[in-house]
Amino acid sequence: MSAEVNLLARLPVSKRNIEKRKEAKDPEVVRIAREFGETFFDGPRDYGYGGYGYDGRWRPVAEDIVAHFGLKPGERVLDVGCAKGFLVADLMAVCPGLEVFGLDISDYAVRHCHPDVIGRLHVGSADDLPFPDASFDCVLSINTLHNLPRPRLITALREIDRLSGARSFVQVDSYHDARQKEIFESWVLTAEFHDYPSGWLALFAEAGYRGDHAWTVIG
Numbered sequence: 001m002s003a004e005v006n007l008l009a010r011l012p013v014s015k016r017n018i019e020k021r022k023e024a025k026d027p028e029v030v031r032i033a034r035e036f037g038e039t040f041f042d043g044p045r046d047y048g049y050g051g052y053g054y055d056g057r058w059r060p061v062a063e064d065i066v067a068h069f070g071l072k073p074g075e076r077v078l079d080v081g082c083a084k085g086f087l088v089a090d091l092m093a094v095c096p097g098l099e100v101f102g103l104d105i106s107d108y109a110v111r112h113c114h115p116d117v118i119g120r121l122h123v124g125s126a127d128d129l130p131f132p133d134a135s136f137d138c139v140l141s142i143n144t145l146h147n148l149p150r151p152r153l154i155t156a157l158r159e160i161d162r163l164s165g166a167r168s169f170v171q172v173d174s175y176h177d178a179r180q181k182e183i184f185e186s187w188v189l190t191a192e193f194h195d196y197p198s199g200w201l202a203l204f205a206e207a208g209y210r211g212d213h214a215w216t217v218i219g
């Protein structure tokens with residue numbers, strides 16, 4: 001069974017102006033955000049990140065991931081939904097010799113990746129990972145899988161399990177009560193699926209997902 005583990009405990013919480021996003025959000029903004037192009041990463045905040053640059057914030061998270069999984073030089077790690085590869089770069093920095101790769105749907109993010117990960121990132125979708133069975137020692141997917149509709153999300157979890165078995169970690173959007181759900185729905189741009197933890201756990205079980213998990217909860 002999937003176990004909950006907070007590997008992002010040392011990631012600084014980003015500032016969110018929920019009221020402003022609520023006002024700005026319309027179907028056209030959501031459509032553009034879901035393209036995961038330049039506007040999502042480096043355009044105005046209403047469309048996504050509002051500027052996605054490297055600032056080292058993933059470094060402590062990388063340390064905690066290496067410690068949690070006991071990762072060693074020579075082992076292979078895949079970050080699904082790696083964006084510009086900041087976590088990929090930091091994992092290699094904190095564990096020299098670790099072979100880290102990434103995959104993302106965004107051609108823009110891969111073309112604008114961190115210089116240390118050039119050639120290590122692939123453009124592709126989480127539900128169709130172009131790698132052999134059992135080819136990674138660990139697969140991570142942080143704040144990404146909820147961008148797929150439920151049936152494709154199940155396929156994506158099966159893909160992660162196929163590559164690395166139970167040595168994996170996914171973090172996805174969730175909420176614990178009606179107030180948090182309302183805040184989340186005011187903020188969310190790109191997620192196709194979200195649920196209470198019980199709904200996610202049912203989905204993990206349906207997929208046969210054996211790795212670890214955590215929730216991103218706003219508010």
Ligand SMILES: C[S@@+](CC[C@H](N)C(=O)[O-])C[C@H]1O[C@@H](n2cnc3c(N)ncnc32)[C@H](O)[C@@H]1O
Pocket residue numbers: 036080081082083084103104105106109124125126127141142143144147148
């Ligand atoms: C909110 S960002 C998270 C990026 C990074 N993992 C982080 O936590 O900062 C979501 C990422 O998922 C990527 N993405 C969206 N749909 C995807 C899919 N079907 N397969 C792979 N990546 C996807 C987006 O391009 C984007 O880089």
